[in-house]
Amino acid sequence: MTGAQVILECLKQEGVSVVFGYPGATIAPFYDALVLDGSIRHILVRQEQNAGHAASGYSRASGKVGVCCTTSGPGATNLITGLATAYMDSIPMVALTGQVRSDLLGRDVFQEADITGACEPFTKHSYLVTDAQELPRILKEAFHIASTGRPGPVLIDLPQDTLEREFQGEFKYPDRVDIIGYKPRTKGHPLQMKRAIDAIEKAERPIICAGGGVVSAKARRELIKFAEKLDIPVVSTLMGVGMMPTEHPLYMGMLGSHGIYSANYAIHHADLVILCGARVGDRAMAKPDQVAKKAEIIHIDIDPAEIGKNMRADIPIVGDIRLVLKSITEKCEEFSHKDWVDDLKQRKAEHTPIFRSIAGQVDPRNFMRTLSEEVSKRSKAILVADVGENQIWSANNFAFKGGRFLTSGGLGTMGYSLGAALGAKLAKPERQVFAVCGDGSFQMMMCELATLVQHDIPVKVVIMQNNRLGMVRELQDKLYDGRYSGVMLDGSPDFVKLAEAYGIPSERIEDDSDVNAAIDRMLSSQSPYVLVCRVAENIPSRQED
Amino acid sequence: MRYTITVLVQNHYGVLSKVAGLIARRGFNIASLAVGVTENPDVSRMTIAVDCDESGVEQVEKQLNKLIPTIKVKVLEEGSYLARELTMVKVSCNARQREEIMTLAELMHARIIDVTSTSLTLELTDTTARTENFISLMRPFGIKELVRTGISAIELGANTTKK
Numbered sequence: 001m002t003g004a005q006v007i008l009e010c011l012k013q014e015g016v017s018v019v020f021g022y023p024g025a026t027i028a029p030f031y032d033a034l035v036l037d038g039s040i041r042h043i044l045v046r047q048e049q050n051a052g053h054a055a056s057g058y059s060r061a062s063g064k065v066g067v068c069c070t071t072s073g074p075g076a077t078n079l080i081t082g083l084a085t086a087y088m089d090s091i092p093m094v095a096l097t098g099q100v101r102s103d104l105l106g107r108d109v110f111q112e113a114d115i116t117g118a119c120e121p122f123t124k125h126s127y128l129v130t131d132a133q134e135l136p137r138i139l140k141e142a143f144h145i146a147s148t149g150r151p152g153p154v155l156i157d158l159p160q161d162t163l164e165r166e167f168q169g170e171f172k173y174p175d176r177v178d179i180i181g182y183k184p185r186t187k188g189h190p191l192q193m194k195r196a197i198d199a200i201e202k203a204e205r206p207i208i209c210a211g212g213g214v215v216s217a218k219a220r221r222e223l224i225k226f227a228e229k230l231d232i233p234v235v236s237t238l239m240g241v242g243m244m245p246t247e248h249p250l251y252m253g254m255l256g257s258h259g260i261y262s263a264n265y266a267i268h269h270a271d272l273v274i275l276c277g278a279r280v281g282d283r284a285m286a287k288p289d290q291v292a293k294k295a296e297i298i299h300i301d302i303d304p305a306e307i308g309k310n311m312r313a314d315i316p317i318v319g320d321i322r323l324v325l326k327s328i329t330e331k332c333e334e335f336s337h338k339d340w341v342d343d344l345k346q347r348k349a350e351h352t353p354i355f356r357s358i359a360g361q362v363d364p365r366n367f368m369r370t371l372s373e374e375v376s377k378r379s380k381a382i383l384v385a386d387v388g389e390n391q392i393w394s395a396n397n398f399a400f401k402g403g404r405f406l407t408s409g410g411l412g413t414m415g416y417s418l419g420a421a422l423g424a425k426l427a428k429p430e431r432q433v434f435a436v437c438g439d440g441s442f443q444m445m446m447c448e449l450a451t452l453v454q455h456d457i458p459v460k461v462v463i464m465q466n467n468r469l470g471m472v473r474e475l476q477d478k479l480y481d482g483r484y485s486g487v488m489l490d491g492s493p494d495f496v497k498l499a500e501a502y503g504i505p506s507e508r509i510e511d512d513s514d515v516n517a518a519i520d521r522m523l524s525s526q527s528p529y530v531l532v533c534r535v536a537e538n539i540p541s542r543q544e545d
Numbered sequence: 546m547r548y549t550i551t552v553l554v555q556n557h558y559g560v561l562s563k564v565a566g567l568i569a570r571r572g573f574n575i576a577s578l579a580v581g582v583t584e585n586p587d588v589s590r591m592t593i594a595v596d597c598d599e600s601g602v603e604q605v606e607k608q609l610n611k612l613i614p615t616i617k618v619k620v621l622e623e624g625s626y627l628a629r630e631l632t633m634v635k636v637s638c639n640a641r642q643r644e645e646i647m648t649l650a651e652l653m654h655a656r657i658i659d660v661t662s663t664s665l666t667l668e669l670t671d672t673t674a675r676t677e678n679f680i681s682l683m684r685p686f687g688i689k690e691l692v693r694t695g696i697s698a699i700e701l702g703a704n705t706t707k708k
Binding site: 116117120121124125128145150179180181182303304305308309 | 554555559562563566567570600603604607608610611612613614615616617
């Protein structure tokens, strides 16, 4: 049994059924083991970065650890953006990279890159394995580290000779992990929980801010119960979108610079803010001090380093959000904050804009509303939004009932959606999976259309085409007196013809009146699909503008 | 303010770079960092001096705790520990000056560890404040080379920093 075969056995023990990757010389022994064994499906992407995004999408949709593999040197460096994206969004992933033979390490030989060194800031942990005997322990640790505590990507760098070496003795996958310095705390501290309950009981205008940590902790149900029993309105960060059903009477929308009025009003007028797995990033709260000045802050997070990092916390609770919320909900009596909730509800209703259709254009916000209506009639959808205006249009206008919203919220990686969507579709084949992107982000990842075709992955791609890098253009309008610099996307191909060249059904729509029928055709299609929407260049990302 | 942090880490290659990289990446300035193996050969101890404010040192502590090879992190409280650093200084010295330097060395509890006809090399193990004082005493003779390890710290009394 070679090192490569040992890895394969470990992956099987972890329940891995699919890996996303791109082969090369140094990782070839692993690819040989893959094909000889045949029980793990390999999805060949067209660029290594998308192997990372696909593993991320798979992980987010399945709740399991996504796995990707690339070769050394450029294969590994291409993967870095995928790892960094997953790291910023706390996505559990294991990345396997080939490496040059261990006796050649450090000599700048062909396709050598110090990938563990380069990825130090972008991984939760990394290993360079020079002894094949250590593989079972390291694989076990890697999956454990990736998926526990605050999840994140773990990198295992594998010199070719480690993959080729004969494993000595009998293979046995360890059944437990013992890492002396790694024991994530999951239960909240009882004293802080007590303080939190006291604060909640006293509060008149409490608000829950749900972040990506709620998703990681799989705490959606607990969040809803907590909010309902204590009658506390909820706002979400971009990463928390979709956890609270959009139409829920207690949901006040996404907050932040691209959020909606009622959410921002709520957070700035609350007397108690309950942060749940939200790191208080600058796009969600530009001036956390102002919020903290008026309100008491309870901060619940599995990662102690997040508490107090960007915002003062009066009551820090380190623990698993699901367990903490469950326990607080059980210990609290029912409350009513009727006046506060009614006030916010009214503000939300008053500030829900109606977007008037303009002939010859698709309004992307109306499109997202219609799409969510149509989808909800059929199944729970997974919507993967790319980065830019399309991301904000999606977050603010797609109504989530029980589906999922995936996006690159932390790193803001353009070109995330198609890779992530194909990973998500493999994890949840019974669900409709959409990749919503702009014409800028689409062109960063359109090579992956081939992956959809080759592996028969029926992802629906929606391209909001305005021939502009819209988000940057907005920025240039605002801060640079409208001097557009490098934001015109002239020269783009005809995306419908491009899709046809891949054998993917496709159509273009140019009016709001075409939307319903086009969505129906897209949803009825059993194959991958590309829907191009012609969008006016001046439609802003912000809902209120 | 300067904080002294003692860190127990797994004694693996690459751990030092993880620790140093993390502190630098988060925007904190390392004043000194000393590392060596402990009574347990699988564990190394680092003594890190950082210049930052209170919330800064809290972040450093929490972020260091997140590193997988980190076993224990403790920010040492002022007055709760002993800190020493080793300094070696090579000063220019002719026959006339030799006795004066030897007297100063004796007063400062420094040792002379190398002698040539034109130089003396002295070794001092002491607190940072006394080390600074010693260096300023040596400066008039002409410091040719100065080597400092940065501080190592141990807690006072029977307290230990252990997992």
